[in-house]
Amino acid sequence: MNDLTPTREQRTAALEGMGCKRKRVEDIRFTQGRGSYVDDIKLPGMLHGDFVRSPHPHARVKKIDDSEALKVPGVLAVITAETLKTVNLAWMPTLAGDVQMVLADGKVLFQNQEVAFVVATDRYAADDGINKVVVEYEPLPPLVDPFKSMDKDAPVLREDLVGKMSGAHGPRKHDNHIFEWTVGDKELTDAAFNKAEVKIKEMISYHRTHPSPLETCQCVCSFDKIKGELTIYGTFQAPHVIRTVVSLIAKLPEHKIHVIAPDIGGGFGNKVGAYPGYICAAVASIVTGKPVKWVEDRIENLTATSFARDYHMTTEVAATKDGKVTGLRVHVLADHGAFDACADPSKWPAGFFNIVTGSYDFPTAHLAVDGVYTNKAPGGVAYRCSFRVTEAAYCIERAMDILAQKLNMDPAELRLKNFIKPEQFPYHSALGWEYDSGDYHTAMRKMMETTGYAALRKEQADKRAAFKRGETREIMGLGVSFFTEIVGAGPSKNCDILGIAMFDSCEIRMHPTGAGIARVGSKSQGQGHETTWAQIIATEIGIPADNIMVEEGNTDTAPYGLGTYGSRSTPVAGAAIAMAARKIKAKAQMIAAYKLEVHEDDLEFDIDGFRVKGLPEKFMSMKDICWAAYNSVPPGMEPGLEAVSYYDPPNMTYPFGAYLCVMDIDVDTGVYNVRRFYALDDCGTRINPMIIEGQVHGGLTEAFAIAMGQEIRYDEVGNVVTGSFMDFFMPTAVETPHWETDFTVTPSPHHPIGAKGVGESPNVGGVPAFSNAVNDAFSFLGSTHIQMPHDFWRNWKAAKQLGAVA
């Protein structure tokens, strides 16, 4: 070798493969305003559709008069439920097994519900038309409080379900009841509570909020009457699922539906489901023969499309007096609004809430979830979390702090005492999951050492003493959170959406010159898949990431995938990418053996090509193998170098982490200051540390927002009072704390590259850390649990109720 021969380190670095902080390829276009989002699409003759919406939360629709609207210049059509009935689309199925009105069919069930769809030549004319549609309503009593949904005298919301005492998930107990879902051993758990030395019980609410990506939900539908083909451009986190759903409900052949998800301006769960806007735009295009665009505005987004959370969790923990947990009992009242439009795998009405035993070795547990209807917007989506996992993590992490307070134990010590031990993995939880891997003690201790946890507790004790002496009006809280997520849905044995198993897929096609294209069934909304997917392939096959183009979001070209949500892309699509790359590599090895005139088994892969074992000078690069694949493959072998993989994961993955929030609160104003926030994440193998850090920053910021103020709130008569960014807390750079990130690495044993997924961990772990900090700050004044969100006013109110403020 001479000096010009690249070293192994240089060859590895040139690939920009897994583990390196590769700069994002997406950014070249995004920083220049050259992204292509749905609202950027302008097709010839394109029309605009917009909704007439209900001002009432609950009312009968007596009459819709569109005669004046149709006289407005530019208005071409007004679509109502009656129009939709002619094509059997007045109602649509939800992913949760319920049905939902596309347009008000005789009744409205939440404020801002879609009542009519006005189609016009431009968005201004559509608005003019909306103002001229006259709807006559007969108001009905609204049902706002989910705790009153199953009262005897509660107004019946869903008249379509009256008398149907069984739903998609079993028996219904009341006309406003959706399902009851139970998991675990009730008898054993009751017995554990009967003999418990110590018990706690608390109703822990996780308020209603909204994912609210900066780009709202939108689509352009274009029906070609001659070809009978429907093309839908949309903000879809799961484009293939949309294609299948449209085919099933619109009775169009699936090969004649082309779904294209271009660049997406954030999703966070908001863009998984199917909304009335998509159906109406498609019908309008079929009716008018022209492309129709629907773009929701922010108020519509916040008030009509897919809220998140709204879980009210009565939580009990049994323990020994020295702090060993012996049982967990949780009852959840789940407010689903007017229609159950949760975006969970079909068999899981409460998602994976049964991860609620968290990171702790509970010998027994029992869980029951009751879903109910109210006069609120439908949804229940996973806002930057796997299905109902953030609710579960919040529930158990608050409960552990409440137990620690009761036992007068340090919350970190209580957790260390009850963690599942490294040697217990794979661990079978009392509520039915098999945790793949974890080393919780190491992560927790690293957090405690790095943050100087013991010193912070000492400082807190001093401050409390000073507060009691009247020397300060500031209180200090330490919010400990240790979460275990369950992501990567999921194995076909227990996860499907409308009967389609939740696999994911990748197709890789290598070109003769050593470059290639990878098409994947996932769909980035900002996660940077174009960058990271190429890094996996680069490491697997030894072709520089810069030479791999990643394409997602076109259902005609990408293999069928279930999309991106629930942190499933790396665990499922990431695995499919690695497996497809390994198929490429296996064929490349056969070609290399032929060209180097040795047996395949005499070759070893070496960074960017194959080398003959023991003969380092006999080497063939992957680049050269790509060329050979197109002109001199072994006799009998098909030319070309491409592969496809559909990956059905054997298990979920279980990322975890240890977070600490240090917060000071002024009791006289309720103003808080997040002095420090430390987040240690273990997401297994790390593909791109820069992107992981960015995901953690973003998820923590969303967690901060949710815990400290972000709420979709209704008044007592069903008006939604948080319909804009003025009222719905959206932190700016000024309020957002500084984030410290750290990590440990415990690979997933069943994933081809050991990766677990990270995008949602910081939301799941962050919310309890903030809430525990507030609760920890107030606990010495005598409180056990203060409900979220912890805005200034509520903090002040808590201080007042606890007697800290006159």
Next chain:
Amino acid sequence: MAKTHVTMKVNGAEVEGLVEPRTLLVHFIRENLQMTGTHIGCETTHCGACTVDIDGMSVKSCTMFAVQADGSDITTIEGMANADGTLSALQEGFRMMHGLQCGFCTPGMIVRAHRLLKENASPSEAEIRMGISGNICRCTGYQNIVKAIQYASAKINGVEFQEAAE
């Protein structure tokens, strides 16, 4: 509705168009001029995705009528790159510091940061955070956006960028 003739300079080029008095500037830019880099996130002046630079000021173009911009000099994200087509210091900073994820707030954020650095070439972290507080980002948590602007500030001032210790 009667239309009004407007002329303005956008990214150095003279443009004109016929608009209704109620046409928002952001719609004129996006739909008449077909420059779609300027985005719409809220239509209520909160999010800043539609920020453009008008006569030396950052303006949210969803809250201004096109007729109000008649005769003005506007710069949008499409006019932010260097004259030779390479990425400007800010654009480069956003990429190098991972200051964007979904890219939807990015044009408004860069246009705003451009004006911020014109007003104050060496802002402190607190000044940067206050200076971009009219622009909402849902993905990044702002920390890397702050770094991106610091990177650009250093490059514009010809000094070496030093990341603050964590």
